[in-house]
Structures are given as structure tokens and as C-alpha cells.
Amino acid sequence: DAGITQSPRHKVTETGTPVTLRCHQTENHRYMYWYRQDPGHGLRLIHYSYGVKDTDKGEVSDGYSVSRSKTEDFLLTLESATSSQTSVYFCAIGGDRSYEQYFGPGTRLTVT
């Protein structure tokens, strides 16, 4: 396993509340990613980071922000959750030593 954890693993929240998901790695990878996975879609990139304090937007970044204050942690924040953000969120690491990416166990988020 790639030494990557996500918390919380499950969360139910109400529309309009802020939510923060955490990704933690012990592999010292420079690159970290946040994806969401929804039925009928492949995994889609939300944001990624290429170093501490260095982040960039992915395909579906609207409504999400990220922060990376240290190498091992990458946070995804939904400022005001909406029902369309109900999804499974995966964090991934990798891409700097080889092009492969390794995924965390996922967070199931339900926005009611």
C-alpha cells in the first residue's frame, strides 16, 4: 500500500455547511491530487498540488478549494456544500518519480 490515508471516511452534512476533507501521505511525494467519482463518470480531477503551497485547478474545481501547508497533508474544502457535491472523493499521490498515481481509500460524502 502507498501510505495514504483519508479522513473522514464517511460524512453526512447539510446543504450550505462548510466541509473539509483531509488527505495524509507518508511517502514524501511532491504531487497530490483530489478526484471525485460519480456514477456514469470516470474519476474527475478537482485540484492538484505540485508542492507545498503550490496548487492548480482540475476539470471540476468550481465550489472547491484546497490547501497544502506541508508535504504530507492536502486539504479539500467545500466552502458551502451543495447536493451536487454528494460523491466519493479520492486523494492520490505520485507522478513525480514515475507517472503512476496511487489512491487513498476514499471519503463518501453525502450532502442532504
Added chain:
Amino acid sequence: RKEVEQDPGPFNVPEGATVAFNCTYSNSASQSFFWYRQDCRKEPKLLMSVYSSGNEDGRFTAQLNRASQYISLLIRDSKLSDSATYLCVVDNYGQNFVFGPGTRLSVLP
């Protein structure tokens, strides 16, 4: 046209069968290619990278055809444990993974 397309299946095959999946991609500049496996309600796990010369890992063989812009995955001697969704992944220019929707495989006893 979607960037990465796969037949969603399901492919239902008996144990011991050989099964092949294809995946097509639209960006001719794509650089790297992968197959991931995803079990129900789990994270995707790297099955194998796909090299221009093709590569084999045990019962699994991956091929890349750049001219026709497709990659394939062949599974020989299918096991019950091979039942999963197989994701085709294309890396366009580094750090830009594009995932196909996946092909579901069920290996039947």
C-alpha cells in the same frame, strides 16, 4: 466525443476464460497509459502501465496502438478474484490523468 471511452460491460465470463477489453482515447499527444482495477466501493489500484512495446504481467497482457489510439487489456485463465471494474487511464501531459468510465467484469464459477 469523450476523451477516453470504454465499453461499460458487464462482461460475464466463466472461470478459465480469456477476456479482452479495449479502450480508445482522443488525444493523439497522450503520453502515458495505464490500467487500474477497482473493486466495489474501493479505491482504484494500479494494475499495470502500458508501454509502446506491450507488456505482460502473469495472466495480464496490455497493448498500445498509437496509430489507432487504443489500448487493450487481455486476461487469460480468468479467476473469480478478477471480478472488478477495469479503468483505462490516459496521461496527456503529465499530472493530467483522464479516466475512462470503466469496464465491469464478472467471472462466474
